[in-house]
Amino acid sequence: MIEINGMSHQFVIGKKGKERIVPVLHHIDMRVEQGDVVAIVGRSGSGKSTLLNLISGYIRPTLGEIRVMGRTVTKLSEGEWADFRLDHFGFMFQSFQLIPSMTAFENVELPLVLKGVGLEQRKKRVNALLERVGLTEYASHYPGELSGGQQQRVSVARALVLNPPIVLADEPTGSLDSENERQLLALIGELNREHGITFLIITHDEQVAAVAHHTITLQDGQIRAQQKRGWND
Numbered sequence: 001m002i003e004i005n006g007m008s009h010q011f012v013i014g015k016k017g018k019e020r021i022v023p024v025l026h027h028i029d030m031r032v033e034q035g036d037v038v039a040i041v042g043r044s045g046s047g048k049s050t051l052l053n054l055i056s057g058y059i060r061p062t063l064g065e066i067r068v069m070g071r072t073v074t075k076l077s078e079g080e081w082a083d084f085r086l087d088h089f090g091f092m093f094q095s096f097q098l099i100p101s102m103t104a105f106e107n108v109e110l111p112l113v114l115k116g117v118g119l120e121q122r123k124k125r126v127n128a129l130l131e132r133v134g135l136t137e138y139a140s141h142y143p144g145e146l147s148g149g150q151q152q153r154v155s156v157a158r159a160l161v162l163n164p165p166i167v168l169a170d171e172p173t174g175s176l177d178s179e180n181e182r183q184l185l186a187l188i189g190e191l192n193r194e195h196g197i198t199f200l201i202i203t204h205d206e207q208v209a210a211v212a213h214h215t216i217t218l219q220d221g222q223i224r225a226q227q228k229r230g231w232n233d
C-alpha cells in the first residue's frame with residue numbers, strides 16, 4: 001500500500017548565503033499493507049510529522065522514493081500530486097482544522113465541492129457520513145458550537161467523504177479527554193474493519209498504540225523499532 005525506500009530528508013533554513021542544513025530523517029525504509037492500522041511513536045522532534053508530510057506529498061524527500069498503491073508519487077508533478085492526494089488520502093489533525101465560518105455540514109462537504117461533485121450527491125454523502133459519526137442533529141452547527149469530541153468527529157467525516165483508502169492522522173486524540181479519545185479510537189477501529197481503510201496515526205498515547213496492528217518508533221529521524229501486535233499474545 002505504502003512503500004518507502006531509502007528515504008532521507010533535510011530542511012534548509014536561514015537566509016541566502018547563511019543557510020543551515022537540518023537533517024531530519026535518515027534512510028527510512030518502511031512498508032504499510034492495505035488495512036493496517038499503524039501507530040507512529042517517538043519523542044518530540046523525532047520526525048513523525050515530517051514523515052506524514054512526505055507521504056502525503058506536502059514536502060518532497062531530499063533522497064529516496066515513496067510508492068503509494070503502486071504509483072511512485074515522488075515522481076509526480078505538484079499538480080498531479082494534489083489530485084493524487086485528494087483521491088487517496090484523508091487527513092486528521094490534533095487541532096481538527098475545521099473552517100470556523102462553515103457549518104459541520106459545509107466542512108464535510110468541502111472536499112466534494114473541490115472534486116466537482118453535484119449538489120444532490122453531495123447532500124446524500126454528507127448526511128450519510130454525519131449519521132455514521134453520530135452528528136446528524138449537529139449538521140447546522142458551526143465548529144465553535146460543538147464540543148472538542150464532536151469537532152473531531154466532523155473532521156473524521158470530512159477525512160472520509162471522498163472514500164480515501166488511506167487516512168493520515170497527526171495526533172488525532174491529542175486534544176481530547178479520555179472518554180472522547182476512547183470513542184474516536186473505537187470509531188477508527190470500526191472504519192478499519194468495515195471498509196478496510198488503512199490508518200497511519202502519529203501518537204504520544206499508549207491507548208492508540210494499543211489499538212494499532214503495528215507500531216513504528218522513530219528516534220532521531222531513524223526507525224528504531226517496528227513492532228507487530230500479537231507476537232507475544
Ligand SMILES: Nc1ncnc2c1ncn2[C@@H]1O[C@H](COP(=O)(O)OP(=O)(O)OP(=O)(O)O)[C@@H](O)[C@H]1O
Pocket residue numbers: 011012013022024042043044045046047048049050051
Ligand atoms: N519546515 C521546517 N524547516 C526546518 N526544520 C523543520 C521544519 N519542519 C520540521 N523541522 C525540524 O524537523 C525536526 C522534526 O520535526 P517534526 O515536526 O517532524 O517532529 P515530530 O516528531 O512531529 O515532533 P512533535 O511530537 O513535537 O510533533 C525538528 O527538529 C524540527 O525542528
Ligand SMILES: [Mg+2]
Pocket residue numbers: 048049050170
Ligand atoms: Mg509532530
